[in-house]
Amino acid sequence: MALNKNLHQAKDSKKDEFYTQLADIERELEHYKAHFKGKVVYCNCDDPRVSNFFHYFSYKFEQLGLKKLIATCYKNQQIDLFSQHRAEQAICLEYVGDKNGNFKPDEEEIGIKHLKGDGDFRSEESIALLKQADIVVTNPPFSLFREYVAQLVEHDKKFLIVGSMNAITYKEIFQLIKENKLWVGYGNGDMKFKVPDHYESRETRFWVDETGQKWRSLGNACWYTNLDISKRNEDLILYKKYNPEEYPKYDNYDAINVDKTKDIPADYDGAMGVPITFLDKYNPKQFEIIGIDRPLVQELTGKISRFKIDDKEIYARIVIKNKKL
Numbered sequence: 001m002a003l004n005k006n007l008h009q010a011k012d013s014k015k016d017e018f019y020t021q022l023a024d025i026e027r028e029l030e031h032y033k034a035h036f037k038g039k040v041v042y043c044n045c046d047d048p049r050v051s052n053f054f055h056y057f058s059y060k061f062e063q064l065g066l067k068k069l070i071a072t073c074y075k076n077q078q079i080d081l082f083s084q085h086r087a088e089q090a091i092c093l094e095y096v097g098d099k100n101g102n103f104k105p106d107e108e109e110i111g112i113k114h115l116k117g118d119g120d121f122r123s124e125e126s127i128a129l130l131k132q133a134d135i136v137v138t139n140p141p142f143s144l145f146r147e148y149v150a151q152l153v154e155h156d157k158k159f160l161i162v163g164s165m166n167a168i169t170y171k172e173i174f175q176l177i178k179e180n181k182l183w184v185g186y187g188n189g190d191m192k193f194k195v196p197d198h199y200e201s202r203e204t205r206f207w208v209d210e211t212g213q214k215w216r217s218l219g220n221a222c223w224y225t226n227l228d229i230s231k232r233n234e235d236l237i238l239y240k241k242y243n244p245e246e247y248p249k250y251d252n253y254d255a256i257n258v259d260k261t262k263d264i265p266a267d268y269d270g271a272m273g274v275p276i277t278f279l280d281k282y283n284p285k286q287f288e289i290i291g292i293d294r295p296l297v298q299e300l301t302g303k304i305s306r307f308k309i310d311d312k313e314i315y316a317r318i319v320i321k322n323k324k325l
Helices: 002-012 022-029 052-059 124-132 142-154 165-169 171-178 276-281 293-301
Strands: 040-043 068-072 091-095 110-114 135-138 158-164 189-195 206-208 214-225 272-275 287-292 317-322
Touching: 022 052, 040 052, 040 124, 052 068, 052 091, 052 135, 068 124, 142 158, 142 171, 158 165, 165 171, 165 214, 165 276, 171 287, 272 276, 276 317, 287 293, 293 317
Parallel strands: 040 068, 040 135, 135 158
Antiparallel strands: 068 091, 091 110, 158 214, 189 214, 206 214, 272 317, 287 317
16 A cells, blocks of 8 residues: 555656656557557557657667657657756647668657647547557546546557556456456566656655665556557466455455455455455456446445445455456
C-alpha cells in the first residue's frame, strides 16, 4: 500500500510530468519489435526534442522498419525537459527515416511543424495526427488516464502506454481487461522517473541526484497494451492444493481468497479472489475473469465494499476461475 501512495498523490495534485527513462523503454519495447514494421508510430504526450520515446524510435527507425514517427507535446516550444506550459502553441515533429546514410536522426532530417493549438491530445490537430497512426507509444498524464485510453479505443488504435497499476481498478479500464481488449505488459512494478524542479520533495520515494535532477520512484508503474505478446499464451504453473484453512471464503461474496498469484490452488474449480498483480501472469486461455470486488459486492448486496474476511476489508481483488479444470 505504501508503494502506491506516490501515484495517488500525483493523480490528486495533477502532477503528470514523469520523464520515462530510456532504459525502461528499451527493456519493454524489446518484446514488441515484430509489431512495428511498416507502421506509423505516434508519441502524443512527448516533447519530441527531449523525449526518450522519440529518441528510441528515431534511432531504431530502420531497425524496426518504421514508416513514420510523429511526436507532439502540450504547450511547449522550448527545448526543455519539463515545460511550464507557458507557450500556448506546441510543435509537432515528424521523422521518416535516414537520408544521409549515417542512420541517425539529424536535425535537418526531422520535419518541424508549429501547431495552431496547444498540442493537447484531445485537440482537433492531435486527433487528426492520431488518425494517421497505427500504434501509439507514450507516457500519458496519470490524471487523464481514463479519457486517454477511451480515445485510443474509440479510434481503434494499437498502443503501448505507461500508467499506474491502480488503473486496473477503474471501471472503464477493468471492463477492457475483462473483454480482452487491454492487458498489462512486461516491465511492471517499480520504475524511476525524472520530474520537474518545481515538484515538492515531500514524498519518501523522492530524491535529488548529484546533478540536481529530481527523481521519483513509483512502486506500481505499469505498461498497458493491446499488442499481442507471448506471455499471454503461457500457462501459469500451479502447484498448491486447496484447503479451507489456507484459503478462507469472503464474508460478502462466494469466492476463496488467494493472497499471492503464485499460491493459486491447482485443484480448485470455483471462484477465487486474487491480487490485481495477477494480471501480470494472466493467460485468457487458462483463466476466466469474472469481475472485480466492489462491483460484484454491490450487485450482490447493494452496498459498495471491498471483499471482507472476518469483517475486515482487504485490498482490491479480481475474481477468476480456472478454465482448465
